[in-house]
Amino acid sequence: MALAEPPQVVDAGGKPRADALLGIAASAILLAMMLLTVVDVVARYVFSRPVRGAFEVTELMLVVLIFAGLPLVSFSEEHAIMDFIDRVTGPRAHRWLRRGVEVASAAFMFLLAWLTWLKADRIAAYRDATDVLRILYGPFVYFMAITLGLAGLLHIYKAVERR
Numbered sequence: 830m831a832l833a834e835p836p837q838v839v840d841a842g843g844k845p846r847a848d849a850l851l852g853i854a855a856s857a858i859l860l861a862m863m864l865l866t867v868v869d870v871v872a873r874y875v876f877s878r879p880v881r882g883a884f885e886v887t888e889l890m891l892v893v894l895i896f897a898g899l900p901l902v903s904f905s906e907e908h909a910i911m912d913f914i915d916r917v918t919g920p921r922a923h924r925w926l927r928r929g930v931e932v933a934s935a936a937f938m939f940l941l942a943w944l945t946w947l948k949a950d951r952i953a954a955y956r957d958a959t960d961v962l963r964i965l966y967g968p969f970v971y972f973m974a975i976t977l978g979l980a981g982l983l984h985i986y987k988a989v990e991r992r
Contacts, residue, residue: 851901858894862887882962889959892969896976903934903980906987931988938981945974 869883902908915923953967 851897855894855898858890862890862894882959882964885959885962885964889964889969892973896973899976900979900983903938903983903987908934928988931984935981935984935988938977938984942974942977942981945970945977949974 865880865883865887869880873879914926918926949967949970952970953965957966958964959966
């Protein structure tokens with residue numbers, strides 16, 4: 830039985846390195862969520878002692894997982910797309926349409942980043958925190974805003990890059 834070759838970690842553009850590093854980070858977060866859930870379920874049903882704050886920590890890990898992946902999805906162009914228009918447009922129109930979509934996506938990401946940042950300011954001002962462990966929500970919402978802004982920058986880059 831042959832083992833699969835290890836994934837490529839480096840190339841000139843750095844994309845496989847970013848994919849590999851973010852993939853490892855995502856895997857670690859998913860593993861931690863899984864282990865926490867298993868331990869919580871076993872502790873809850875076998876010992877009648879659930880892990881204190883397990884649900885809160887799982888929620889926050891999920892936020893980090895989803896929003897850390899957003900810029901990577903934008904960079905890799907792995908968003909869900911509808912390509913029915915591509916069949917009826919020529920290459921030049923397709924390029925302009927693609928640029929228009931990238932600019933619209935960037936504008937939407939920047940709008941979401943701005944609104945999320947405003948929400949993070951309010952949450953941080955109130956010092957809003959989880960109920961059980963009292964983990965502050967503010968840093969997580971700022972993280973969301975920053976990753977949305979980064980995704981917007983990546984869409985701008987994709988709109989102006991030569992293809």
